[in-house]
Amino acid sequence: MDEPSEATTGAGAPNPVIEFIGVKKAFGAKVIFEDATLAVYPGETLTILGGSGTGKSVLIKMLIGLLRHDGGSIKAFGQEVTGLDERGLLQIRTRIAMLFQSAALFDSLTVEQNIKYPLREHKWGTDAEMTDRVTEVLEMVGMPGSQKLKPSQLSGGMRKRVGLARAIAIQPEVILYDEPTTGLDPINVRRINGLILSLQARLGVTSIVVTHDMDSCFTVSDRIAMLYDRRIAFTGTADETQTCEIPYVREFIRGGRGTLDEDVS
Numbered sequence: 001m002d003e004p005s006e007a008t009t010g011a012g013a014p015n016p017v018i019e020f021i022g023v024k025k026a027f028g029a030k031v032i033f034e035d036a037t038l039a040v041y042p043g044e045t046l047t048i049l050g051g052s053g054t055g056k057s058v059l060i061k062m063l064i065g066l067l068r069h070d071g072g073s074i075k076a077f078g079q080e081v082t083g084l085d086e087r088g089l090l091q092i093r094t095r096i097a098m099l100f101q102s103a104a105l106f107d108s109l110t111v112e113q114n115i116k117y118p119l120r121e122h123k124w125g126t127d128a129e130m131t132d133r134v135t136e137v138l139e140m141v142g143m144p145g146s147q148k149l150k151p152s153q154l155s156g157g158m159r160k161r162v163g164l165a166r167a168i169a170i171q172p173e174v175i176l177y178d179e180p181t182t183g184l185d186p187i188n189v190r191r192i193n194g195l196i197l198s199l200q201a202r203l204g205v206t207s208i209v210v211t212h213d214m215d216s217c218f219t220v221s222d223r224i225a226m227l228y229d230r231r232i233a234f235t236g237t238a239d240e241t242q243t244c245e246i247p248y249v250r251e252f253i254r255g256g257r258g259t260l261d262e263d264v265s
Contacts, residue, residue, distance in 0.1 A: 017042050017077060017174060017206050018063065020232070024071035025058060032058055034230040036072070040174075045200055045207040047217045049252065050227030056210040057101070059227075060176045064096055065089040076174075094122050097172035101179040103163030105151040111138070112147035115166045122170055137165040140202075141195055157188030164195060168203065175199070177209040181216050189216060196220045214253065218242065226252065 018040035025033045032055040040046050050056050061067040063074055065084065074082050076092055084092065097118075105114050112134050119130045138144055141161040151159060160180060167175055177196065181189040193216050200207055211217055217224060217238075224241045226234040228248045236244065244250060 014042050015078070016040055016075075018208070019075040020059065020063075020072070021075070022072035023059075023062065023069050023074060025055065025062065025067070025069055031230055036227075036230075036232050038225055038232045038235065040206060040208060042206055043200070043204055044222040045196065045209060045220050046223045046225060047209040047211060047221040048225050048227065049212065049217060051252070052212070054227040055230075056212075056227060057178050060098065060178065060208055060210060063176070064093055064098060090122070094170055095172055096174040096176065097167035097170060098176040099160070099163050099167045099178065099180055101182055103151075103159040105159060105162060105166075107151050109150075110147060111143075111149050111151075111154075111162050114151070114162060115169050118166060118170050124170060133169055134165075137169045138162075140168065140199070141165045142191070155188075157184050157191060160184065160188070160192055161195070164192075164199075168199060168205075171203075172205065174206045174208070177207065177211075179211055179213075180209065181211065181213050189213070192216075193219045228252075 016039035020036050020038045023033050023036040036059065048056050048059060058067060062069050063076065063081065065081065069082055073080060076096060081089070081092055106117065109117070112131075115134045115137060116130050119125070119133065124130060125133070134147060135144075138146060141164050143158065143161050143165065146158070146162070151162070154162065180192050180196065184192065196207060196209065197220055199205060209217070209220060221238050223235060223237055225232050226249055228234070234241075234244065234246060234249050241249065242253065244253075
């Protein structure tokens with residue numbers, strides 16, 4: 001199933017926002033993707049599932065140029081991104097933001113300074129406008145008044161929320177979530193899932209979520225893509241995934257894990 005079902009998009013689906021076409025990637029002798037093909041459509045939340053080492057994070061990192069592909073095509077907003085130089089990638093990153101698994105905050109900077117960092121890099125408005133934007137996005141993620149705190153003063157869930165505030169500060173059209181609930185307690189897992197849903201509704205963003213958390217997957221997803229055998233082996237709605245009788249899909253949903261032993265994410 002390479003296209004979204006009519007239950008998700010209806011007849012005459014819009015053009016994809018993101019496309020992976022026949023993508024290949026290896027680290028030395030270890031082949032991660034032989035033929036990864038996937039389309040992501042405007043406004044949807046698509047979750048990428050797969051066992052440890054199947055390349056979930058690799059896929060989204062190739063999209064924004066943090067890793068280079070070995071073959072195939074990767075397009076964002078209709079533009080081929082695989083051959084872009086750093087200047088071109090910087091422009092793409094103004095439209096695609098990423099919440100890293102560890103939140104990737106700068107420990108020496110305050111919350112406000114962390115959020116302003118991409119705003120300054122992308123020359124987003126005056127300092128006063130950036131200050132107002134920091135206040136706005138912190139309120140969106142339920143962290144008002146935390147501007148002067150340092151990352152060391154934040155819990156794991158709070159760090160994730162600040163990382164998400166930084167990601168949405170530049171008003172991206174696409175948000176990439178790399179294992180957004182890993183290491184969090186159930187309360188913070190629910191809080192992050194709620195933020196993913198509310199930001200999609202409030203901002204109209206397209207979201208790609210990388211996770212192995214099945215509860216989160218079925219909470220936030222419009223569609224689900226599963227990595228298996230070095231490719232995107234299945235795509236479907238949440239309902240289609242839960243009722244799928246393909247053995248590797250069924251086994252994963254019921255607690256099975258992927259095919260590679262070494263974790264490359």
